[in-house]
Amino acid sequence: MSERLPEQSQPILPSRPEQGRALIVVLAVMATLAALALLFSRGADRLEHDWSAQLSESSTVQVMVASETLRAAQMSAVEAALRDTLPEARINVLESDELDALLRPWLGDAPLPDDLPVPGLIRVNSRAALPVESLQRRLEGDGIRIVVDDHSRFSGSLSRTVGRLVLLGIGLVIATLGAALAVSLFATRAGLSAQRDIIHVLVQAGASDSFIARLFIGASARRGTVGGALGCAVAAGLWLIISIGPGRGTVGWSGALDGIIDIILLVALALCFGVVCAGAAGWAATRQLTDERKRL
Amino acid sequence: MDPAPQSVEHSLVMQRIGLRYGRGPEVLSGVDLALPPGSFTFLTGQSGAGKSTLLKLAYLALKPSRGLIGLFGRDVAVMNNAELQVLRRRIGVVLQDFRLIDHLSVFENVALPLRVAGRERSSYVTDVTELLQWVGLGHRMNALPPTLSGGEKQRCAIARAVISKPDLLIADEPTGNVDPVIGERLLRLFAEMNRMGATVLIATHDLALIEEFPARTLHLENGKIRERR
Structure with missing residues (x-):
């Protein structure tokens, strides 16, 4: 007499919900910061374009x-x-x-x-440019002297400042992704140490390094994507609150197109978290397994 | 320079094997061993004689300090990782401490070598189920190892070792934790595997069992092997 079997195979690595949740929270906080930096950069860029357009007119x-x-x-x-x-x-x-x-x-x-x-x-x-020189010549004939200020002093300075802010935002996004990579590296190394017995069984059963690494990559990719998605959702919510109220002229979303592009970027950022975490896990696992093979 | 393992027809060949841990004394010293394909061999020796160490060398969990190991006619020292992985799939191992994975069911533990080999679940469900019924664990397929008795764990570990029909079956004290009746039944399973063509090497100190299953017996003492009749 035999028992009824589940339809699906069980995951080879044990799921540790409490540890997984803690890592997801850490990744979500990082993703929130990265997403806010991204949204601030995009908002500042939009604002600069609005102001420059107004000043140029x-x-x-x-x-x-x-x-x-x-x-x-x-x-x-x-x-x-x-x-x-x-x-x-x-x-x-x-x-x-x-x-x-x-x-x-x-x-x-x-x-x-x-x-x-x-x-x-x-x-x-x-919208048309003012022909300053011809106007000055014409009025000088009537004995009137005029000086025209086209605000280019302010718009140039504004452009440079916002350019630096955008670079700073991009730097923050990259730094945060780097921190996520480091977190994933540590988590994978800890996982490899914790699952040493299982890995030995797998090696003895003839598992390749890539087979074992894939187990860690899958778990890490899931954690990174979920953490990234949660963080980006929180950032999008905060940004929506900023956007409600004052319209054009603020860093928030002032139009549907801006919002859609930003949401697409946030989805891409969440996926980046997944890819970065998966890459870090794969690298850490492969490297550690290679080191262990040298001893066997 | 040492010659390559001499015989392509032997499942396992060890030539002048020496092993020491760190700078300590040699645990094994100048061990020579040859297991012809389809042979059934007991390895005996006192506790601490180095039986488990010798088996570890045979199933590629350790590298010798000196000497040559040949498996299925190939020198393992010159094989790369990918070749060793393929070779390990031809070896079934039953360890003293079972090494079952606690969060996987009995069925999943036994199916593990087939999953590792890349087989689809649907292709092995029947094989694993039949084997578990054969070893008396048909009613415990969904049980987790921590809930199994010592004998059940032992049978699960043996089922895992034989599920992929290995060419070489290595067992370290496979009957150490079970009562004599189950021990005899398990040994019959090894004999059946041997009858189907597998080379079997069993380390044991259970001399009564050896008497019931007369087979070639090697004795390990002071780091050296000698034949025992």
């Missing part, structure tokens, strides 16, 4: 008013010249209270002297 024209009596006439002349040059542009002449507001951070709330030579400011928003 706007410029400020300073009108060096010759005297207060001529201010109104000269400002009108410049405004007319701008409308003539860029008919599609949004042109906004700053009023005196707006000028005062701009100076307040430097001069405080004290009333400004009447004879303080403050240039007139005109804000221009246009």
Whole structure:
């Protein structure tokens, strides 16, 4: 009389749920940090592109008013010249209270002297580039001097800063994957030591190194992928919270396409965790088995 | 330079084998041994005489300090890992401590050599089941080793050693933990394997058993082997 057998073969290595869970938690925390670094990098990059686009579409024209009596006439002349040059542009002449507001951070709330030579400011928003030199020549003929600021000083600095932040984010992702690799190496070595008796039985049964290594690779790949997926899911949740509320102009998701691309990247990151853990396990197992073979 | 193992027809050949652990004295010294294919041999000797060590050399779990070992006509010293793996699959081993895997069922323990050899489960279920019934473990196929008695463990270990129909069957005190009736039955299993063509080498100090199964007997003493009639 014989018993009924299960349909599937049992795994050759024992599953140790408590040890496996602890490792998955460690990997999930690492994956969360890596995913947040990735999302911050992507968010900062998006923000830089938004700001740069906005800055490139706007410029400020300073009108060096010759005297207060001529201010109104000269400002009108410049405004007319701008409308003539860029008919599609949004042109906004700053009023005196707006000028005062701009100076307040430097001069405080004290009333400004009447004879303080403050240039007139005109804000221009246009997709088309402002032909600065021809405009200057045209207005100089009327005795009006203008200076145009296209904000390139700020956008260049912003680009460089964000570029460094993106590099830092990529570095953090790589460093975290490296830490996951180290964790997997240690876990595999510990597993090999703990399962020494089973490995001896397998070797005696004629198992190849790759057969034994595959047992550890499979377990490690599962742990890495599950840990990576959990960590990335947590990071995606946090990012969703950041994204709710303020829309465009923040580092969070401001559109469906951004979100979809980021989710695809997070899935790839989770798979990377699986691959890195599997690779580390395979390398550690093969190396240790090779060392042991030399002694046999 | 030592000659290559002399006989291609021998299952196991040992020539001038010496073995020492570290810088200690030689446990085995100038051992010569030849097992023709299909032979049945007992290896006797007192505890600590080196029987288990000699068997370890035979099933490739140890390397000798000197001398040559030939298995199935090939010098194992010049074989690479892949060749040794294939060679190990032709050797069935029953160890004194059984070496069963505790989290695997009796069935899975016995099927292990077939899994290692890459066989599909469906191709070996019947073979393993029949063998387990034959050794009296048909009703314990799903049991885990820690729940087995000493005799059941012994039978499970023997079933694992013979499931792949090895050409060379090596057993270290296979009847040491079982009562005489089961011991005799297990020895009949070895005799059956031998009748089917396997070379059998059994280390034992059970002289009563040897008397019941008359076969070539080698005695290991002071690191050397001598024939015993």
